[in-house]
Amino acid sequence: MAFEVEQKILDDFVKNKGLKHSSQRKDILMAFLRTEKHLTAEELYSLVRKKNPAIGIATVYRTLKLFCDCGLSRELRLGSEAVRYEHLYGHEHHDHLVCLTCGDFIEVVDPEIEHLQEKLARKEGFTLQGHKLIMYGICQGCKE
């Protein structure tokens, strides 16, 4: 539970950009890494407050943006609600399968779909840099 690698990624990024270290960022990083849930800024905010009640929500937003910039996390926009953030380091690329009834979602990946996307983009003259695939349906549990 030390997350040395992630810390190093952040530290290196901070150093390279000429930014400065801060204890708040470390608190936020730890809270973020300790859960595998896809949190919103608000949710992470209330988690971090348990350790550091003085922290401000603006710092959480700023820090989450920083995490995305240094490749530790990724924004997840599933609908019109608040943006969620998911871990990126040490996690395979994946897409999402969302249940329209209970709102739950699972992570999935299909190498063939990935490959076909690449092919499709190339056909259109695009150099593919990423994609977002969200599938919506009714999950097993909700069908019963």
Place this chain on the structure above:
Amino acid sequence: MAFEVEQKILDDFVKNKGLKHSSQRKDILMAFLRTEKHLTAEELYSLVRKKNPAIGIATVYRTLKLFCDCGLSRELRLGSEAVRYEHLYGHEHHDHLVCLTCGDFIEVVDPEIEHLQEKLARKEGFTLQGHKLIMYGICQGCKE
């Protein structure tokens, strides 16, 4: 340029739901159908104002929601900006290939990807109802 079919779809929907007809909705529908662009509510608002300067932005929002409910349009969330709306009636299903440099996008579709999604969802116990696939890259023009 009469869009009788689309008008009928809306009229039927309105009738079935016990709603009432309104001239504003018709103005908004016409403005919406007359462009193939993917407009935001604000953009459509300024288009409609040319015909009917008295119209309110709230009505545009309400009406766009109605269009989505009756299957005439679909929300398009490409990023953090305002939601865009695209025609649904008379338009094949398609996904989007967005250029990260110029912001332009094209519509694409790959039946095999569609099929693989279906298969993937089924494997996870989901009944697929829809999906959203956005691919990001650099377009031909921007590479030069």
Place this chain on the structure above:
DNA sequence: TGTGATAATGATAACCATTTTCATTACTGT
């Protein structure tokens, strides 16, 4: 080790797209 330059913070105001409220107006079936 102190110091100056500057990044980070927290509180709060501002922002912006969207939704709600509410009084008024317009449809619609009878």
Place this chain on the structure above:
DNA sequence: ACAGTAATGAAAATGGTTATCATTATCACA
């Protein structure tokens, strides 16, 4: 024509997120 109710427009409210700004913390270097 009338009653019932949906639709409208203006404005306020909402909610997530970002900007502002005075203060505090960090860091390279003297």
